Amino acid sequence: MERIYISADIEGIWGNADSAHTMKEGAAYEQYREHMIWEVNTAIDAWFANGAKQVVVNDGHGGMDNLIASRMDERAELIIAHGAYKEYGMMEGICSDFDGACFLGYHCRSNTPGVMAHTIWGAQVRCIHINGEEMGESGINAHLAWYYGVPLLMVSGDSLLKEQLQEELETDVQFVETKRTINSLCAQNCSRLQLKERYAQATAAALRMRPVIAPKDFYTIDITFHKERNASFVARVPLTERLDACTVRIQGSDYDELYRRMRFLIKICDAF
Structure with missing residues (x-):
């Protein structure tokens, strides 16, 4: 697994639990942004430590310009643009050249008690069904990775998201639990040391997996x-x-x- 694609969101990131602070006008936005930068860099380091030669990161939250290029791990590549100019949004840059995909800081689908749960645009979208099954962003985006023949190797987010992934995906992926879900705006975070170890273990385990893709014909x-x-x-x-x-x-x-x-x-x- 030499080329890794990362799509990063903010709601499932460690330390973040209040939707009032995940947008730029929020009182604690800069703090939440710092959490996102730190966790994405933690994952990048784990991938390189386990043999990756190239890691490409796409910011998938809100305006999709939360990550600061100068603050990112110097070995990684970062896709830069406001989300309005990203035709593929959360999955901008995905292509068949990658050996595996990783979704960081993802969250549960709308109308569930997951931390800050929603689907794509919570203020406008109630739900999305693919072939009759309700899907969150993880499932929706996984199908695009599979379209390009890229297996989804790892996902991180709150504890309830792990249960939803088992419903939405037809294959196992490594999961990094960043926090335990208490309710939609309350979570118990693991320690930072625990989280770093979880990323290290999950990345190593992902590289031992037999990659599986599960696209549909229609x-x-x-x-x-x-x-x-x-x-x-x-x-x-x-x-x-x-x-x-x-x-x-x-x-x-x-x-x-x-x-x-x-x-x-x-x-x-x-x-x-």
């Missing part, structure tokens, strides 16, 4: 918004079918194209 993606007006607006886009007041459907065999279309629909749903 995909039906149902996006349910909180508001009727959002579904009404995006239903105007060609190849988008409206199922009910708040739900639209896109479908096809090319998951790459569907992923980009899904992201576009969600981005424009409130553009009025």
Whole structure:
């Protein structure tokens, strides 16, 4: 496993539990950003310690410009852009050249008691179903990695996310528990020393795994918004079918194209 792709979010990061502080206007945003930088660097170091030759990191939270280039591990590469200019959003930069993918600081899907649980854009999206099964960001993004033939090796986040991964994925991945879920805005963090050891152990174990990918031949993606007006607006886009007041459907065999279309629909749903 010489080339590793990392997609990093903030809600599942160690030390972060309050959604009021994960956006730039939040009172503790700079502190939460520091936690994210530290944990991503911890994971990068673990990958290089276990033989990686290249690690590419994509910031996947909010505006997707939370990581500071000058503060990142000097051996890693960082994809720089505001999220509006990332066609693939959380998965910008993924391609078939990578030997494995790693999702850091991920969280549970919407309408669950996971820490700061939501799906892509919590203020607008109620839920997303792929082939009839509700998916969180881990499952949605895993399918894109699999589309490119890249196995998902490791995920980190709160304890409830580990249970959801078993529901959403058809293969085992190494999991790093950053905190124990108490409720959606309360968590018990492990110590930093424990977390560093967990990353070291999980990375080493991931490299011993037999990589598995589980793509589908055909995909039906149902996006349910909180508001009727959002579904009404995006239903105007060609190849988008409206199922009910708040739900639209896109479908096809090319998951790459569907992923980009899904992201576009969600981005424009409130553009009025």
